[in-house]
Amino acid sequence: MKKDRGPEVKGPAQGRSSQAVSRRKFLKVTMAGVAVTGAGALGSCMTGQPVARGAGTTPKSMARYQNSPNKGRRCGGCTHFLEPNACEIVAGEISPNGWCRFHEPRPA
Template sequence: MKEDRSAPNCGSAQGEPSQALSRRNFLRVSITGAAIAGAGGLASCMTGQPTTRGAGTTPKPVALYQDSPNKGRRCGGCKHFLKPNACEIVAGEISPDGWCRFYYKPLPA
């Protein structure tokens, strides 16, 4: 039996659509999906509610937090420290004299 190497099946003679996904349909579906996903992500940012600083969610053990300075580095001098006793990253009450692995010295102004 000889193979049929003619054009791929693009639908039946009655005009039924092909089961194969054409390049045009693939691009249309991909772009539409990306647009919907992007709009959903953007909508979550536009709640109209002010953002709150200090909503640190990282547990202290994960941050390796300690209540004492480490080699002169202390939370009170960190970019993420929020006076009087909070942090943008680490959850819970933070001592200005503490330290964690997320310590980041602010750049000079």
């Protein structure tokens, strides 16, 4: 005797299309996509100029950054300046002869 078990449900192996993707092919395609994306992101970070670690994130406009000293105060003499051309506070390339509102003279 057969019991009535309701409508027939197909399992995961049944009803597959003939174009099933193998695990190996899926991983190859996925890894290729990751590599291309990573290379593109890395390329956009390259400016040609070395920037010190710990460089800041505040936009130059908010810091009122200028490429020239202000009353003798300059980035090269500031506690936040990172050799060769970065700042702990201000984002981007910084000139040692520049100035911004976050200037703090180095202790003598």
